[in-house]
Amino acid sequence: MPHDSAPTPPNTAPHAASPSPAAAKSEDDRLPVSTKAAYAFGGVNDIFGHWWYANIAGNVFNMHLHLAPTLIAVVLTVSRIVDAFTDMFFGWVSDNTRSRWGRRRPWILGGSIAAGLALPCLFFASESWDASAPWMSNRLFWFMLISAVLYAPIISAYTMPYNSLGAELTPNYHERTNVMAWKAIVQKISGIPMMSVWWFAQTFHIDPATGKPDVLLGVQVASAAAGLVMILAGVANFRFVRERYYATAARQERTRFLDSLKTTFRSRPFLILLGILAAYAIPTMLVTNLGGYVSAYYVFGGDQARMGQYQSFSAVAYFVLGTAGVFVTSWVSRRFGKRLALTFTLVTGILAFGSSWWMYAPGHGWMVVLNTAFTGFAATGFWVVLPSMSADVVDDDELNTGKRREGAFSSVFSWISKVGMSLAVGGSFILLDLVGFDATREGNQSPEAILWIRLLFAGIPVVAMATALALLTRYPLNQKRMAAIRTALEQRRGTV
Template sequence: MSEVKHYSTATEDRIPFFQKFIYGLGALCNQLLTAAMSVIVIVLNIGLGMNPAWVGYIMAIPRFIDAVIDPIMGYITDQTKSQWGRRRPYIFIGALLSGIIFILMWQIPAAKSQHYYFAFFTIGFILFYIAYTIYAAPFIALGYEMTPDYHERTRLMSMTNIVGQFAWTITPWLYPIIWSAPSHKNFIDKVFAFLHLPETWKGAIVFTNLVDGARGISIWVGIFVALIGILPALFIRERFYEIAKSEDLTEAPKKTSAKEEIIASFKNFFKGFFITLRNLHFLKLCAAMFLVFNGFQLIGGLAPYNIIYYVYKGDQANASSFMCWFFTISSLMTSCVIPLILWFSTKVGKRNAFYISTWISIFGYALKWFCYSNENPYLLFIPTPFIAFGLGGLFTLVGSMMADVCDHDELQNGHRREGMFGAVNWWIVKLGMAVAFACSGHLLNIAGFDVNIGNVQDDSALFMMRFFEVSIPIVTSLLAMLAVTRYEITEEKAHEIREALEKKRGKATA
């Protein structure tokens, strides 16, 4: 399973720790928006009483629109030749807009109909995902171009995912806050008494119900994203910017009328889009990302329901406290296994490391079936280290492999198009996410879950919810490994591509 030949990383190819960390903070903001959304969105069903299928559509419809915008944003950022770079202006603007809109969309009007809430949140999510794409598309592209080195790319993605995982470490603690759990209130009372803080400040961190909790938490998250998300735009330089400027990425018309410029832009966009889709290495990685990530997304919302209604028999307060520890430990396990995945990659190559990490996660999902217990909830901690290898390996390795594919594409087509590759990858994934979100609500309905009957759900419904949570990611993970069986950019091949590129257009300087 080992690579044919290994190459050491040159000093000039190493990314300074500070820049890795700053890029990781950008990933933290990226992940925090998703993680916080996964906690807050439960208010639509349990807090506002909306049908789970309606909630699925609220999540899905904006994702379809978001998926269409992604390739357009990727093309725009590749085309930009500003004095601040191709990526940084959009990262700056996108972070601010994402934070502000996230706050506004969760300031939920009280006592409205389901039709009103459906329209309110659908429009809010659409606006949010437009802002989010303005941030995420250039941010992902920036990571692909921070180093030309095969292994340093994996080290960057390792650091990025370790820092980004912190979002999933802290957001579980939003559960007792949003649920107004007694343990949270008691803890806050002790902190305020010890620090002699004014009682009036408690309104910002202790809420009376789920809806108020969603309003308050969105303010915290939005402010953090707006302030921290701009840091990559301020402190990271674009290594391939000068090379990209020297490449004629567009085919401008001889005349310069506005109509002809628009037509030329459309032609160039679709040309780049279809060139991207013809790259077989890229499509194999997209398939792996699509399957593993959307398998996880499809069942991600089931875990809270299983913990609340099966493990804790509807005791939402105690279940929320348990979920804090469960999801925190799960996230910490992912951070812990990433260095091991990086080590696998340096020894046996990225594709083989992906196989190893995915097989380990499959074992973890299978083990989880036997660890769901309403007598001993803590058995659920046993499979978490194994399951952590799944998403840990996916985002560390596939992100690094995408950067290698960008080099392969440049050698074939003569252009740096990290924005288009990153955006089209997520375009494909988000189409799957839209389907996953739409289906996730139906999974609850198919299982037989009924929020109206309260804490005592049918045994058949509880069985099917656990079955879906375990079986779906196993199937999608197996298919993902099948998808990358013929991915052929090894370490030696990547080194050959880099040498050919540097001979052709020179080295990219930091």
């Protein structure tokens, strides 16, 4: 699902106290294309490591193996909460690591290898296991729970150092947004195979004895291929991306976990960004799974193969408009500032999700594809700008504390989002039970259940994004303030 944005202000010369929006970037601030490409490639692991499983779990374990939605909700919720706490640990460990390879890169290499090898193991279930057994003796449930919980610290060992590295690649206000734009484009590309895996699983191998697809085999093969890509992404980051602030960070004292946590929560700009993140990401994650059920059982009448096909088309459309969203949002950010760029993406999201009420219509699969494309445009803009804003928060914190703590901020950001989003993912399956959804009825769901799923899918994101817009008006770190912070930092510790 895995898997933040805000508008991008203009850049400033290293020692200019009040640079204009048109001020040119210094050459030292510009990152080589190879560095941005290598770092962006690492974003694949965030998508595959966190969202691959969440995206396909409902299809595999509920639609195919018929495990109860509530039990799947328990697995996704518990594993994501464990993930959130291990993120906190690895963010702190990464900040305090000292090695010949830096603070982040050793963890990035080792974490990517372990996570890539382990990904296909999450689907080594057996169709012979009784999904209807009581939860205490339900082998399928316990397999899901144990494997997902064990995977959580493995992917955390990669993502926290990786996200922290992104915040320290450049001190340049605009270049930070450019880095996140590169990453967003690569992540859009990686979303295509992720959203196509169910279609692949339905068509990869047809059992000649039964005439039915071997779904589990298809998912395992696809996951193994995704795992290989994850390993290559980690190697690329280890090899081609350097840690710009390592010399500065290596001179500072190691911080204790609780002290670092307390200091992080004293940052007012950071708390505002946390609120925006929670208001946007948690509710949209809540309805992401519901969208698949609206497609499968309302638009396509229970025809999962056809739904899987259109999911693949939707993935391509999401990528195309999502990529367009990168360029449009980056332009708005450079021209008008990060806050207005984020406002633009949130308003677009309100329109996209609200229109799903009309665009998800029976028999009109292409309308679903178009709606998915519109949500991709909004989501990409959000995840381009918010990480760029969080990098600005790290500078503000360094000015106040004298320490570079990218890992602390990345881990708290992740903790809040993952705890909330785990409740959202789990909550979506609980909502399915509450509204009367029954997977065994396949395409014959009750009209009341379908109506409630459609209402929740369209309504929840609209209210949530309106809340995020209200919080955004309180964010204080504009371009002028960040120029002053950079000048003060470079006068104190020199340029990096």
